[in-house]
Structure formats: C-alpha cells, structure tokens
Amino acid sequence: MMRTLLVIAVVAACGPKSAPAPLPMLPGDGDTHVAKPPPPKPPPPVDPWTGRELIGFPQIKPPGPVELPKIEEYKLGNGLQVYVVKNSRLPLVAMQLAVRAGRMHEPRARLGVAELAADMLVKGTRKRDATALAKAIDTVGGTIAADSTFEATMLSCSVMSRNAGTCFELLSDMVTQPTFPDAELAKLRDALIAKAQQRLDDPGTLASAHALNLLWGNDHVRGWVNSEQSLSSIRRDDIVAWHRSWFVPGNAMLVITGDVDPRALRGDVERVFGAWRKAPVPPTPTYPEPGLSGTRIRLVDRPGLTQTQVRIAQFGIKHDDARFFDTLVWNHALGGSGGNSRLARALRADGKPYVAVSSFDRNIDRGAFVVSAVTRNNDAIATTRLLLGEIARMAKDGPTAEEIAAAIIGITGGYGLRFQSTADFGASIVTAELHGYGQEYLTNFPVAVGHVSLADAKRAAAEILSTKAYVVVLLGDAKDLEPALTKEGWRYEKMAFTDPVSAPYVPPEVPVDAKAVASAAKLIEDALAAKGGKARLSALKAFKLVGSGMTTIAGQSVPIEIARIAVLPDKMRLDATVKPPRAPRDIEFSVAVTEKAGWQRGPNGPNGDYTVVEMAGDALTTAAFERWREPELILLKASQPGAKLTPLADDTVDGKPCAVIKLRSPFGSIDVTLYIDKKTKLLSRMTFGDGGSIENDDFSDYRDVGGLKIAYKRSTNGGGRSTTLDLKAVDLDPKVDPTLFDKPAK
Amino acid sequence: MRVARLFILAFAGVAPALAAPDTPKSVGKLPPVETFALPNGLQIAVLRSDVAPTVSVQVWYHAGSKDEPREHRGTAHMFEHLMFRGTDHVRPDVHRASIEALGGFVNAATDEDATHFSDTLPAEYVDFALQLEAERMRNLKFLKPVIDGERGGVEAEIRQQEAAPFALGLMRYLAVAYTKHPYAWTAAGNAKELDATSPDDLKKFYDIYYQPNNALVVVVGKVTLAEVKASVEKYFGPIAKGADPPRPAAASAEPEQTARRHEVAELSGVGLTMVGWHVPAARDKDIVALELAQHMLGTGEGSRLKTRLKASDPKTKRALALDGGMDAFLHEDPGMMIAVAAFADPAQADPIEAAIFEEVAVLARERTGSRRRRRPIMDPHGEPGRVPARRRRDRKSLGRGCPARRQALLLP
Known part of the structure; x- marks a missing residue:
C-alpha cells in the first residue's frame, strides 16, 4: 500500500503543473492561517538496550605519580644542556636536539625563516650533501629529521643503539656545519610558498590564522603569518644569519633516551658536542601585548563555501601561570575532550551535527585560547551565539564536580601515553625543559591535575575567560553570511580569502629629514657614477641585450633565451624563446610597447598556432611600468629632480652590505626599492611589490661595455617563478629596424 | 580509522608465527612474547613493557577483503566501523567513549587478510578493555538504521580513496595484476555492492569469521601475564568455539602470469x-x-x-x-x-x-x-x-x- 501511494506521489510531482487557482486566496480562506491540531506524536523509538544489564564504567583509581627512569643531567663547558635517560628495553636510541629558535624569534621581514632553516638543516653539511646525509642514515636503518615550532627548532635522530655514533655525528654535523646550499634552498622555498598558497584552499587553517591575527594584531609576532612575500624575500644569507645567531650551544639542549650507558656516553657527548663553539645567546625578541576591549568580528569571504569556519579567540595564559592545571581541567570540560565536552554536547542538544573544540596554547609566554567549529552557512550566527553562550556559562558558573572528576580521569589517563616510545619520552623532556621544568614536573603532573578542586577550577575559568573581550572570525561565503550578520546587528570587518592574513611587511622608513634625503640623492649620484656616469647613460639612444638561462613554467625548470631591445625614450620589445625538453617545437613569446600602444604575441593552443593581441587597460599599464623600471635606466629616473627617494635601513644581498633606497613610481602604490652595494656602488637588487607578492631582480657580474657597467648575471624571483639569465651579447646604440615595434599580422 | 594499505601478516597458524623461526643471532635482546591459547581456540600473545603506565589491547580477526563474498566487496571493512556501534550490553559508541574518557584511544583497520581493533589506555584498566573486546566478539547488534549510517561512512571513505591519484592508480593496477585472486580489489570495498549488502549478509559474515578460533588477542604494556590470563579466561573463556571458517581465496589461486x-x-x-x-x-x-x-x-x-x-x-x-x-x-x-x-x-x-x-x-x-x-x-x-x-x-x-x-x- 505504501509503495502504491509513493508511486502516485512521484507521478503527480512529475506531471504538468496544475493551473493557478481562479481566485486569489485571502487570509481566512481555507486553512492556511487556521491553527491546526498538533500532529500525533510518533511513538518513541524502542531502545533495544532498555532493561538490559549493561557493562559499566570501571572503578576509577586516584591519579598517582608516573614512575619514570632517572633523568641524568649535565652541562657542557660551552653551555649545552644534556639530559640522558637509560631505557634498555629495546636496542634503540633516540636523540633530540632542541634549539630555542622558533617562529617567536623570527624577524618580521623574514617570516618563515625558522621553518626554512630547519628544512635546510638536512640538506647538506660541510661533510655531506643532501644525498650523502640521506644515505648515511638509510644505511643504518635510522631516521633523521628537523622541524620548527613556535618556540624551537628540533633535530631528531633514531637508530639502533649500536649505531648511536651515526646519530652523534649527523646531528652535530647538521647543527654546527650546515651549508644551506642555494639549489636546495630554491626548492624548499618554493615548497613553502606552495604551502602558504595551499592555506587558501584549507578553510580551517586559514580561519585559525585570521583569528590569531585579529587577536594579536599586526605588531605582535603571534599575529604574523608568513606569506609568499615574506618567504620569497628569504635569501641564503638570511638563513646563515639566523643560524649564526640562534644555533649556539648555550641556547640548545640535547636529550638522549634509550639503550645507552650514560657514563660511557658522556665521553662521546663531550667529544662530539664539546667542539660546538660557544657564543652569546641573543635576547629573545619581545613585543608589547596588545590590549583588547570589546569584541571584533572579521568576515573572511570565500565564495562558494557551503560551510562556515567559526573561530572565537581570546587571550590565554602562560605555562607557568599558577592556574595552569586548573585551566587544563575547565578547558577539558568546556571543549578539550572531543564529543564528551560541553561545546559538543550543546551543539548536539541543539540538533546541530557539528563538532566544536577549545584549546589554549601552552607556551612560555602568554598564548591564545581558541574555540573552533564548522557549521552550515545558514547556521553560522546561531552556532556562534551558542558557543559564546557556553563560554559565558563556563566563566560564570565554572565546571561541575562531575566534569572535574571526568577531566581528571581523562587528562591523567592520557598523560601516560606520552612515554610509550623512546622518542616520545625524549620529546616530553624537551617540552618540559624548554620551559624550565624538570623530572619532578613530569613525574607529578597527574598528581597536580588530581589536586584541582572545584573552587580552583571555577575561579580560574572566571578569571581567564572574558565575556567581553574576544574576537570572532567567520570564514565562509559572504553572500550567505552578510545578511545574517547585518540582521543580527553585528559590526564586522570584511576581507577576501585571498588577502594577506597579516599586513605585508613594509620596511621601516627612516624619518624623512632633509639630510637623509640628501644622502639618498648622493647615493644615487654615486651609483650613477659607478654605472658609467649620468652623461654617458643619458646619451644612450638604444640598446639590445641577449641572454640565455632557465625559467620556471608550470613548476618546471626550462631553458629560455631572451632578447630585450629598447629605443629611447619609449619603445621597448622583448622576445623570449622557451625550449621545453622533448617538446616538438620551441615556444616564442613577444611583447612590444610604444608611446601609447602595445601588443603581445604568444602560442594559441597545442598546434603551433600563434595569436597577436593588442594590449589595453591593465596590461598596458603593466607594460608601461615595466618600461619605467628598466634596470639599465632606473638610476636616471632616480636622479631626476623631484624623484621621491626614501632611505631605508641597510640590508645585505648575498652577504654583501647594501644601502637601500625606495623610489616612488608614478604607478599608484607600486614603488621600487634599490639595493646599492656599499663597496662597488653598483645596483645589486631591485624589488617591487605588487599586492601580496614581491618581485626581486638581482644583478651581478658587472662588465664594462662602451663605458657603461652592465650586469651579465641576472636573476628574477617572485610569484612562484624564478629566472636566471647570463647575458651573451650587449649592443649599445645598435641599428634597430623601426618595424620591429609594429604589430605583426600573426 | 583507516584501511591498512600495506600489512604483513603470517596469520594462519598463529603459534608458529609468534615463535619467530630462524631467530637471527645479531638482533639485540628483545623482550619475550608470552603466548597461550584457550580451549575455544583463541590465541593470546602478551608482551610486557613497563616503560609507560599504559597498555594496548588488540584483537585481530583473520577476516579481510579476500574473505568477502565477491558480490559484496567491502563487507570486511564494514566491521571496522560496525564493531563500535552497539552490542547486547554496550550502547553504540560507548566502547569508544569509555576508552577516551579514561584518557585512551581506540582504532581499527581492515586489510586484505585481517581486520583488527585496538584499545590503548592506562594499564590499570586492561580488564575493562578485554571485557569490551570479548563483548563485541560475539554480541554485535545488527540494527538496520545503524548499519545504514555506517555504510554511508564506509562509502565516504571509498570515495575519498577514489579521489587520491595514487590509490586510484593502485586499484587499477591490482585489477590488472590479479586475474582471479581477490587481491584484485582493495579492502576499502565497492559502494554499489555495499548498498546491496543487507544486515543478514553482514550477520552471516560475522558469524563465520568473528569467532574465538579465528582471532588473536595481543596485549602489550605494563601488565602481568597472570592478570591478562585471568581477564581473558573470565571474558573470552565462556565463548563457544565456532566452525572452521571457509577460505574462498584458496579456490581462487592466482595462475602464474606468463606474459607481460x-x-x-x-x-x-x-x-x-x-x-x-x-x-x-x-x-x-x-x-x-x-x-x-x-x-x-x-x-x-x-x-x-x-x-x-x-x-x-x-x-x-x-x-x-x-x-x-x-x-x-x-x-x-x-x-x-x-x-x-x-x-x-x-x-x-x-x-x-x-x-x-x-x-x-x-x-x-x-x-x-x-x-x-x-x-x-x-x-x-x-x-x-x-x-x-x-x-x-x-x-x-x-x-x-x-x-x-x-x-x-x-x-x-
């Protein structure tokens, strides 16, 4: 019977639409506005477990200290702190070398340097290149790795105990003698840039980054997020400088766990790591904590998303806060215990099939407390309200006695899992010791958690959780979210998901004073003189540069030849021939600009056809900018009366000190920055920023051609591409066929 | 939860596998594995380790994707999920929630030859974990709404696998490499065939393979052999021995490949x-x-x-x-x-x-x-x-x- 009805209903739904009713319906007509009797309630589903004797929760034992093997501890003459734990159950040894050099130590201009440097440590030392390092560890069946966290860089090595010497040798090699080879750097930097770009495709990660940025602002290290711009500005000399200042023995600790004889080992440690040269430990950078009064909401628009990422963030506590254990407990109850926590239960009770969690940073300085959830777009505001309500309830009433008991069982039970493997134990020691906590802390952690009382947890929750000062990030489709936000009367700032999370780094401008501007002008004059003199450069009527090298196309490195022709003042043409290996034919690109017009020619489809396109709008502006920033002539632009020059802080290019000057361009917000080698006075680098990305042109191997110094080696980086060129021919004032600039037919 | 991609199992005849033939002389001292069996055929292996105050209890069932009926591929994988969803004396998800509430975690994985379940938790609760495992060895409930829900989860995993180029390539590869043997498909399963797999089909598979004489219990951690033995006998001892399970793959031996x-x-x-x-x-x-x-x-x-x-x-x-x-x-x-x-x-x-x-x-x-x-x-x-x-x-x-x-x- 049911089946027949269903078939009819389906047929009806598929049939032609019924004709409109002949008369409009009015309120009161029919039963539209008449209260209906409540539908009969469906019988409650039968619970198959009712009346059964179920397996109950086991009898709980009070938490006690964890029995840990003794940690032997000593300091080498150079300041390296060493911890050794003997555990001979398996013939294995794990070594961890932690250096206090993490994201919190990065300079703002080089965000990402900690991660890049860590990645580079396994890519070559003075004794072994990347392959030799890999082979050395492979042949003993071990593992070796380096990674960076917010607070530290961690090198680790695990082997069978009879091969402990290999770990000693490799770790000390990596930490004291890394070579940071350029070829590997380029690959790893590209990989990190790709990772930064992937963040855009990962709504969860992107939302969390926005929450921290909104909470901490653009002037605190916790608010900074690395970007293509920051990563592409990292050069080998930055990594060398990072390593030189932070990777000193007094700033590091070595933890060895496993099947070792601590006494015999000491000699090896002294011999291998004692040679690590002592150096002063630089002070950790500190930033004033931003204040937060009231709430701030950021809407990050990602069109097309059907789900919204919700983040609620506020300031947390330091690890050494007296309320740390109390906070572990109330957070476990609020959102730290998965499906059992209050946030998850509240969502479930409200019929929302989402997960929500809360967490807080355990760092040496104050971190954040963050609540995270994912919801459907049309439910985002209601979910946010519900989460805020639960936070407020926890702040006001604290956890219940049952929640505290459950939290103590869960936290102390899970604690033992940290000591299961030899390497886990080492990692636990590192985490504790980085914050100055020793064996007693590790042993008595469960006891401390077990001592948290209802009053302690309530007080801590009330003091730490703010119901007034917090930030909210909603990442989703603004088309769905904005009407709801407006209806709710919530004020918010809006960003596109492609916008940089933290404000791009702008080098600090030296305060503009006449003297500084004059010195910048003098630098430009000196650079012009080094180039061959203003008169010689001004007399140039045309030039042609031909070079060859490699460029990246679609992530692949391919050979390229380039010819660049300029007829002053305003004609320019660029011809590039790309030679993909194994491709049936070369690919040609040409671009030409004249006073007011321009065209470009390139392949169209796979058949070897070409098309020519007239440039207009943005393309023409871009071409005009390219013409303006022509490297051979940029110094002339900078020496013109009225050129707006701003001296910036000195920097280095490939380790050589440079004076840095910003030159305002006539193209809106795009400026170019000139790096002038302090010794040779020649232009070493020119950069310009365009939105989030930055392009670098580097110049070296200057040679004399007709009274002018011309850079024979050039490299360009930015936008995920890099090109290196060696000039083959330089022709000053050549005869140029004027028709070269005419738009070709095809 | 995951479907194990690669797994080496010398399962049939557990005892010889545990005895480790050809013990090489150069391996450093390894802690001994203690083994025993119950009259119902259940094999138990215990490895004591007092490094951490924890225990891992695992139950391995000799039932993988190669044991599935050919028209219901994914059956073995379904149990990786269903085994958490209610038994006669444990409500759905309470097994997992209880272990997590104790600070531990659970996991499960299916591969071509076996399906295994693990509970990692503070060592003092080893008895509780063994009780939960014995309960689900024979008392699983086959409720249609629960099965429909889990089937959705398994099918989502299958789709996820099919979205990964490597997994997709491997699946096509195996289908070419094996012309007869069930290793031609992976343990994830086939969504269409699972749709056509009824609670009765699943119950049949469970009754054949989820038997003490087709399982191995592994306990590793800060425990004694005596306490493990006591709990195992208490909870698994009363379970009756099942019939010897059939091995359909034995009739589908892969013929020797003669050409590239x-x-x-x-x-x-x-x-x-x-x-x-x-x-x-x-x-x-x-x-x-x-x-x-x-x-x-x-x-x-x-x-x-x-x-x-x-x-x-x-x-x-x-x-x-x-x-x-x-x-x-x-x-x-x-x-x-x-x-x-x-x-x-x-x-x-x-x-x-x-x-x-x-x-x-x-x-x-x-x-x-x-x-x-x-x-x-x-x-x-x-x-x-x-x-x-x-x-x-x-x-x-x-x-x-x-x-x-x-x-x-x-x-x-």
Missing part, C-alpha cells in the same frame, strides 16, 4: 607509473631477501630507485620523476612488489619505465663484492654489510613470471 601485462589508463591528476612483480606469500622463506631488495631499491632517500628517479639530469636540469620508490604488498597469499613513480610530463613515462627495469636488472645481476654491494645494509635480522645469503633465489623471485605494468597518465 601493460595497460595505459587516463585517469586524473599527476602521471603515475607502476611496475610490479608477483612475489611469494609473506611466510615464504624468500620474503626477507625480497624485502631487503625492496629496501635497497626503493625505501629511503638514498635508495637506488629513488636516487635514480629523482636525480637531476645535468643537461636538462630535470629529474626523471617527481618522486618514486618501491613498496612491498606482502600478504597471506602471494603478493606484489611494486615500483611507483610520479611524473608531470607524459614524455617521462617511457624513460621512467626503462629506469625501473634497469635498476631491478642491475640488482638481480649483482654478485658479491660488486661496487654497490659494499654498501652496508640495514637488515632487520642481519648484520650491517652482510650480503644476503639467498641471492640466487632472490633473483629467481624477482625474475619469476612477468611484470604487470600500469601507467596512469594524466594531464589536466
């Missing part, structure tokens, strides 16, 4: 070349030598194949492949060793394939003392630098049959 199989498939994503060889079952005496060969060829950054595939050509400055290596798919029945390479440029496919054959041929040809042999080898049971003794067999194994080869080419 080669297929080019246009899938999506990155280009993949997979070249593989049939190898003996995981318990075969040649397997250690083969694993050694696989290790030398394709494990770790310094391995031969990886080095060869990823080396930058001095002229073009390009590597043959984006990445590559060799994996061993060792099973209860004869498995495969498969070399894999990923590439972006389709023109690389042929040179990559040639390089793979060449490296395997070089290894098969080598004699003691040749230049590469001198490289010390990390043999899990041997001494560094020692040349594996069974090189002749090794060569025979590698050369046996013909390689099955598959390329999944793809351009955006």
Whole structure:
C-alpha cells in the first residue's frame, strides 16, 4: 500500500503543473492561517538496550605519580644542556636536539625563516650533501629529521643503539656545519610558498590564522603569518644569519633516551658536542601585548563555501601561570575532550551535527585560547551565539564536580601515553625543559591535575575567560553570511580569502629629514657614477641585450633565451624563446610597447598556432611600468629632480652590505626599492611589490661595455617563478629596424 | 580509522608465527612474547613493557577483503566501523567513549587478510578493555538504521580513496595484476555492492569469521601475564568455539602470469607509473631477501630507485620523476612488489619505465663484492654489510613470471 501511494506521489510531482487557482486566496480562506491540531506524536523509538544489564564504567583509581627512569643531567663547558635517560628495553636510541629558535624569534621581514632553516638543516653539511646525509642514515636503518615550532627548532635522530655514533655525528654535523646550499634552498622555498598558497584552499587553517591575527594584531609576532612575500624575500644569507645567531650551544639542549650507558656516553657527548663553539645567546625578541576591549568580528569571504569556519579567540595564559592545571581541567570540560565536552554536547542538544573544540596554547609566554567549529552557512550566527553562550556559562558558573572528576580521569589517563616510545619520552623532556621544568614536573603532573578542586577550577575559568573581550572570525561565503550578520546587528570587518592574513611587511622608513634625503640623492649620484656616469647613460639612444638561462613554467625548470631591445625614450620589445625538453617545437613569446600602444604575441593552443593581441587597460599599464623600471635606466629616473627617494635601513644581498633606497613610481602604490652595494656602488637588487607578492631582480657580474657597467648575471624571483639569465651579447646604440615595434599580422 | 594499505601478516597458524623461526643471532635482546591459547581456540600473545603506565589491547580477526563474498566487496571493512556501534550490553559508541574518557584511544583497520581493533589506555584498566573486546566478539547488534549510517561512512571513505591519484592508480593496477585472486580489489570495498549488502549478509559474515578460533588477542604494556590470563579466561573463556571458517581465496589461486601485462589508463591528476612483480606469500622463506631488495631499491632517500628517479639530469636540469620508490604488498597469499613513480610530463613515462627495469636488472645481476654491494645494509635480522645469503633465489623471485605494468597518465 505504501509503495502504491509513493508511486502516485512521484507521478503527480512529475506531471504538468496544475493551473493557478481562479481566485486569489485571502487570509481566512481555507486553512492556511487556521491553527491546526498538533500532529500525533510518533511513538518513541524502542531502545533495544532498555532493561538490559549493561557493562559499566570501571572503578576509577586516584591519579598517582608516573614512575619514570632517572633523568641524568649535565652541562657542557660551552653551555649545552644534556639530559640522558637509560631505557634498555629495546636496542634503540633516540636523540633530540632542541634549539630555542622558533617562529617567536623570527624577524618580521623574514617570516618563515625558522621553518626554512630547519628544512635546510638536512640538506647538506660541510661533510655531506643532501644525498650523502640521506644515505648515511638509510644505511643504518635510522631516521633523521628537523622541524620548527613556535618556540624551537628540533633535530631528531633514531637508530639502533649500536649505531648511536651515526646519530652523534649527523646531528652535530647538521647543527654546527650546515651549508644551506642555494639549489636546495630554491626548492624548499618554493615548497613553502606552495604551502602558504595551499592555506587558501584549507578553510580551517586559514580561519585559525585570521583569528590569531585579529587577536594579536599586526605588531605582535603571534599575529604574523608568513606569506609568499615574506618567504620569497628569504635569501641564503638570511638563513646563515639566523643560524649564526640562534644555533649556539648555550641556547640548545640535547636529550638522549634509550639503550645507552650514560657514563660511557658522556665521553662521546663531550667529544662530539664539546667542539660546538660557544657564543652569546641573543635576547629573545619581545613585543608589547596588545590590549583588547570589546569584541571584533572579521568576515573572511570565500565564495562558494557551503560551510562556515567559526573561530572565537581570546587571550590565554602562560605555562607557568599558577592556574595552569586548573585551566587544563575547565578547558577539558568546556571543549578539550572531543564529543564528551560541553561545546559538543550543546551543539548536539541543539540538533546541530557539528563538532566544536577549545584549546589554549601552552607556551612560555602568554598564548591564545581558541574555540573552533564548522557549521552550515545558514547556521553560522546561531552556532556562534551558542558557543559564546557556553563560554559565558563556563566563566560564570565554572565546571561541575562531575566534569572535574571526568577531566581528571581523562587528562591523567592520557598523560601516560606520552612515554610509550623512546622518542616520545625524549620529546616530553624537551617540552618540559624548554620551559624550565624538570623530572619532578613530569613525574607529578597527574598528581597536580588530581589536586584541582572545584573552587580552583571555577575561579580560574572566571578569571581567564572574558565575556567581553574576544574576537570572532567567520570564514565562509559572504553572500550567505552578510545578511545574517547585518540582521543580527553585528559590526564586522570584511576581507577576501585571498588577502594577506597579516599586513605585508613594509620596511621601516627612516624619518624623512632633509639630510637623509640628501644622502639618498648622493647615493644615487654615486651609483650613477659607478654605472658609467649620468652623461654617458643619458646619451644612450638604444640598446639590445641577449641572454640565455632557465625559467620556471608550470613548476618546471626550462631553458629560455631572451632578447630585450629598447629605443629611447619609449619603445621597448622583448622576445623570449622557451625550449621545453622533448617538446616538438620551441615556444616564442613577444611583447612590444610604444608611446601609447602595445601588443603581445604568444602560442594559441597545442598546434603551433600563434595569436597577436593588442594590449589595453591593465596590461598596458603593466607594460608601461615595466618600461619605467628598466634596470639599465632606473638610476636616471632616480636622479631626476623631484624623484621621491626614501632611505631605508641597510640590508645585505648575498652577504654583501647594501644601502637601500625606495623610489616612488608614478604607478599608484607600486614603488621600487634599490639595493646599492656599499663597496662597488653598483645596483645589486631591485624589488617591487605588487599586492601580496614581491618581485626581486638581482644583478651581478658587472662588465664594462662602451663605458657603461652592465650586469651579465641576472636573476628574477617572485610569484612562484624564478629566472636566471647570463647575458651573451650587449649592443649599445645598435641599428634597430623601426618595424620591429609594429604589430605583426600573426 | 583507516584501511591498512600495506600489512604483513603470517596469520594462519598463529603459534608458529609468534615463535619467530630462524631467530637471527645479531638482533639485540628483545623482550619475550608470552603466548597461550584457550580451549575455544583463541590465541593470546602478551608482551610486557613497563616503560609507560599504559597498555594496548588488540584483537585481530583473520577476516579481510579476500574473505568477502565477491558480490559484496567491502563487507570486511564494514566491521571496522560496525564493531563500535552497539552490542547486547554496550550502547553504540560507548566502547569508544569509555576508552577516551579514561584518557585512551581506540582504532581499527581492515586489510586484505585481517581486520583488527585496538584499545590503548592506562594499564590499570586492561580488564575493562578485554571485557569490551570479548563483548563485541560475539554480541554485535545488527540494527538496520545503524548499519545504514555506517555504510554511508564506509562509502565516504571509498570515495575519498577514489579521489587520491595514487590509490586510484593502485586499484587499477591490482585489477590488472590479479586475474582471479581477490587481491584484485582493495579492502576499502565497492559502494554499489555495499548498498546491496543487507544486515543478514553482514550477520552471516560475522558469524563465520568473528569467532574465538579465528582471532588473536595481543596485549602489550605494563601488565602481568597472570592478570591478562585471568581477564581473558573470565571474558573470552565462556565463548563457544565456532566452525572452521571457509577460505574462498584458496579456490581462487592466482595462475602464474606468463606474459607481460601493460595497460595505459587516463585517469586524473599527476602521471603515475607502476611496475610490479608477483612475489611469494609473506611466510615464504624468500620474503626477507625480497624485502631487503625492496629496501635497497626503493625505501629511503638514498635508495637506488629513488636516487635514480629523482636525480637531476645535468643537461636538462630535470629529474626523471617527481618522486618514486618501491613498496612491498606482502600478504597471506602471494603478493606484489611494486615500483611507483610520479611524473608531470607524459614524455617521462617511457624513460621512467626503462629506469625501473634497469635498476631491478642491475640488482638481480649483482654478485658479491660488486661496487654497490659494499654498501652496508640495514637488515632487520642481519648484520650491517652482510650480503644476503639467498641471492640466487632472490633473483629467481624477482625474475619469476612477468611484470604487470600500469601507467596512469594524466594531464589536466
């Protein structure tokens, strides 16, 4: 019977639409506005477990200290702190070398340097290149790795105990003698840039980054997020400088766990790591904590998303806060215990099939407390309200006695899992010791958690959780979210998901004073003189540069030849021939600009056809900018009366000190920055920023051609591409066929 | 939860497997594994370790995707999920929630030969974990709404797997490599066939394979043999022995491959070349030598194949492949060793394939003392630098049959 009805209903739904009713319906007509009797309630589903004797929760034992093997501890003459734990159950040894050099130590201009440097440590030392390092560890069946966290860089090595010497040798090699080879750097930097770009495709990660940025602002290290711009500005000399200042023995600790004889080992440690040269430990950078009064909401628009990422963030506590254990407990109850926590239960009770969690940073300085959830777009505001309500309830009433008991069982039970493997134990020691906590802390952690009382947890929750000062990030489709936000009367700032999370780094401008501007002008004059003199450069009527090298196309490195022709003042043409290996034919690109017009020619489809396109709008502006920033002539632009020059802080290019000057361009917000080698006075680098990305042109191997110094080696980086060129021919004032600039037919 | 992609199991006849034949002399002292069995056929292995105050309780059922009815692929995988969803005396999800509330965690995985479940928790609650495991060995509930929900979850995992180029390539590869044996499909299953799998079908599978005489209990942690024995006898002892489970794969032995199989498939994503060889079952005496060969060829950054595939050509400055290596798919029945390479440029496919054959041929040809042999080898049971003794067999194994080869080419 049911089946027949269903078939009819389906047929009806598929049939032609019924004709409109002949008369409009009015309120009161029919039963539209008449209260209906409540539908009969469906019988409650039968619970198959009712009346059964179920397996109950086991009898709980009070938490006690964890029995840990003794940690032997000593300091080498150079300041390296060493911890050794003997555990001979398996013939294995794990070594961890932690250096206090993490994201919190990065300079703002080089965000990402900690991660890049860590990645580079396994890519070559003075004794072994990347392959030799890999082979050395492979042949003993071990593992070796380096990674960076917010607070530290961690090198680790695990082997069978009879091969402990290999770990000693490799770790000390990596930490004291890394070579940071350029070829590997380029690959790893590209990989990190790709990772930064992937963040855009990962709504969860992107939302969390926005929450921290909104909470901490653009002037605190916790608010900074690395970007293509920051990563592409990292050069080998930055990594060398990072390593030189932070990777000193007094700033590091070595933890060895496993099947070792601590006494015999000491000699090896002294011999291998004692040679690590002592150096002063630089002070950790500190930033004033931003204040937060009231709430701030950021809407990050990602069109097309059907789900919204919700983040609620506020300031947390330091690890050494007296309320740390109390906070572990109330957070476990609020959102730290998965499906059992209050946030998850509240969502479930409200019929929302989402997960929500809360967490807080355990760092040496104050971190954040963050609540995270994912919801459907049309439910985002209601979910946010519900989460805020639960936070407020926890702040006001604290956890219940049952929640505290459950939290103590869960936290102390899970604690033992940290000591299961030899390497886990080492990692636990590192985490504790980085914050100055020793064996007693590790042993008595469960006891401390077990001592948290209802009053302690309530007080801590009330003091730490703010119901007034917090930030909210909603990442989703603004088309769905904005009407709801407006209806709710919530004020918010809006960003596109492609916008940089933290404000791009702008080098600090030296305060503009006449003297500084004059010195910048003098630098430009000196650079012009080094180039061959203003008169010689001004007399140039045309030039042609031909070079060859490699460029990246679609992530692949391919050979390229380039010819660049300029007829002053305003004609320019660029011809590039790309030679993909194994491709049936070369690919040609040409671009030409004249006073007011321009065209470009390139392949169209796979058949070897070409098309020519007239440039207009943005393309023409871009071409005009390219013409303006022509490297051979940029110094002339900078020496013109009225050129707006701003001296910036000195920097280095490939380790050589440079004076840095910003030159305002006539193209809106795009400026170019000139790096002038302090010794040779020649232009070493020119950069310009365009939105989030930055392009670098580097110049070296200057040679004399007709009274002018011309850079024979050039490299360009930015936008995920890099090109290196060696000039083959330089022709000053050549005869140029004027028709070269005419738009070709095809 | 995951479907194990690679798993070595010498399961049938658990006791000999645990006894570890040919105990090599050079391995450092390893803690002893204590074993016993119950009259109902349940095997138990205990490894005591007092390093951490924890215990891991695992139950392995000798029931994997090769034991499934051919028209209901994914049946074994369903149990990886269903086993958490209610028994006679435990409500749905309470098993997991209880272990998590104690600070522990649960996991489960299915592969071609077995399905296993694990509970990791503070050692003082080992009795509780064993009680929960014994409960679900025979008391699972087969409620339609629960099964429908879990089927959705399993099918989501299948779709997820099908979205990954490597998994997709591997699935196509296995379908070419195995013409008869159920290793032709992976443990994830088939969504359409699962839709047509009823609660009764599942119950039938459960009653055949989820029996004490088809299971192994492993307990590792800060426990004593006596306390494990007491709990196991208390909870598993009363369970009656089941009938000997059938092994459908035994009737589907893979015939010897007599000619090279080669297929080019246009899938999506990155280009993949997979070249593989049939190898003996995981318990075969040649397997250690083969694993050694696989290790030398394709494990770790310094391995031969990886080095060869990823080396930058001095002229073009390009590597043959984006990445590559060799994996061993060792099973209860004869498995495969498969070399894999990923590439972006389709023109690389042929040179990559040639390089793979060449490296395997070089290894098969080598004699003691040749230049590469001198490289010390990390043999899990041997001494560094020692040349594996069974090189002749090794060569025979590698050369046996013909390689099955598959390329999944793809351009955006």
